[in-house]
Amino acid sequence: MKAEDSIDLTRVGPGTVMGEYMRQHWLPAALSSEVATDGDPMRLLILGEKLLAFRDSEGRVGILDHRCPHRCASLFLGRNEESGIRCVYHGWKFDVNGKCLDMPNMPEQRDFKEKVRAKAYQTAERNGLIWVYMGADQKSPPALPHIEANLIADSEIWCLQRECNWLQALEGDIDTSHVGFLHVGSLKAEDLPDDHPMRPTVLHRAPEYEVRATDWGAMYGGYRPNDDGQTSWRVAHFMFPVWTQTPNTKFASRAIARAWVPMDDNHSMLFDISGGTDEGNPAYIATRRTGEPLFEKFEYAPRTTDWYGRWKCRDDAHNDWGIDRDSQRNHVQFTGIANITIQDQAVTESMGPITDHAHEHLSPSDQMIARTRRLLLSAARAWRQNGEQPPGSKRPEVYMGARSGSFLEDRSIKLEDAYDVQLKKATRWTGA
Template structure:
């Protein structure tokens, strides 16, 4: 990859190619449970912008530039009271839209609150998730995207901060051949129940691929012969601008979506949303035939209020991601790292804060990674150079075409035909339920 391409893909601050592109979409900002009515303001770092979130007395969420427009003191120190956030420096108060409500340090004849606004972004909430729209057209935001997993009542949402660039974090989700090594490299087929969705990966760790462009971004199907003569498929998606759907779940009964939201160029926040009518995501509840869990749970660091204080894992680079070399030697875990998510985190963070793509040697197993980079770069530059509407940003229903997971089908069926047939049989969720 050219250096210019790498820079355009990875830098996300105001005025950058990717930063301006991403600002045309609704962005997951926080879980609804993080922001309490009349509670403490929460620091958010999104696309290199320092923001604060607060929920007012009536329940509305405001997301504002943390700097008070008076003297730039941080509104994080502010008092969340009576449907507004009040700066503690001089008492100026702002509502969730950034409108100045009060200037108590000014004589009435000098008051000019009607002319002052804090920088505020549009917000929305749906099913436990707070969204923010950071585009310039705040009067005409697009609809929220039709992310299927976010329509499932009672869907599980969890977050995890990753200390690396958003792109390399995302690319781990669209690389299927690593599963046979990083996650299940120490397993044999006899370790897993016959219907386990990861069993075909253990049997054959070198899949073939089909990759396609789609309305929502790109999709791949990793396929291999199954032991019963059928073809095992693992289908997954990249969705504009930073979403993935991973293939470890059962296709017919579960929906998943994972947002890799850039905090800045060297940190990102994962929002994992999943739900279904089955027993849960096999990636997190998998067991051996013995009933023993394949992967342990990870633990969070206690939260702090600084810009990087939310949703940090206890095991990070400072302690080698909790690697247990004896577990690695004994074949308990191929990596020696007990949790599947932290296995991913370790390898992507080990690449450095921003991967130097000049050192890569991509192979046929990286088709989806290469396709996603090209697709994303072309769309972002088309927005910059031609003002072409970013794909899916104003057509939320295109995301409903994406569904990921694993399934079996008859041999010699194309990706398109296998995917269409499975989609018609799958349980689906929409805004109507």
């Protein structure tokens, strides 16, 4: 990869190629449960901008620049009261749209609150998730994207902060061959139930691939023979600009979407959203044939109020992500790390804050990663050069074409046909 390409892909602050492109999309910002009515304001760091989130007396969520436009004191110190956030320095008060409501330190005849606004971004809420739109045109934002998992009323959402660039975090989700090693490298086929979605991966750890560009981004299918004569498919997606759908779920009965939202160049926030008619995501509730869990749960570090204080894991680089060398040597876990999510966390954070792409040697197993990088570069530069709108902002329903998961099909069927067959049989959610 050229150095210029790497910079354009990974840097996300104001004025950068990728940062400005991402600002044309609605992005997940926080869980609805994180901000209470008239409760404490919360620091947010998104796309390199230091922001503040609060919920006013009417239940509306505001996301503002944390600096008061008077003297730049932080509104994080402010009082969330009576339908606005009041700066404790001089008492200036702002509503969720950034409108100045009060200047109590000014004589009435010198009041000019109608001329002052705090920088505020459009927000929306849907099924437990707060979204933010950070584009320049705050009066006419696009419609919320039709991300299927977020259209399920009782969907499960959890978050995790990752201390690395958003792109390398996202790319871990669209790399399917690592599963046979990083996650199940110590397992044998007989360790898993016959219908377990990871069993074919254990049988054949080196899949072949088909990759396709799509209206929403890109789709890939990792395929390998199953021991019953069928072909095992693991189908998943990249969706503009920060979304993945991973293939560890059961295709017919569960919708999943994972957003890798850049906090800044060196930190990202995962929003994992899933729901369905089955018992849950097999990747997180998987058991051996004996009923013993495949993976342990991870624990969050105590929450703090600083810019990086939310959704951090207890195990991180300071303790080598909790690696247990005896577990590794004795084939309990191939990595020696007990949780499947922290296994991913460890390898992506170990690459450094931003991967030095000059040291990579991509292989045929990295087709989806290479395709996704090219698509992102092309789309971001098209926006920068001629204002070409992202596909999801023009047609928010385009994302409904994507569904991921594992399934078995006749060995003669190609990716598109196998996908179409499974899509027709799957339970879908439209949010209607």
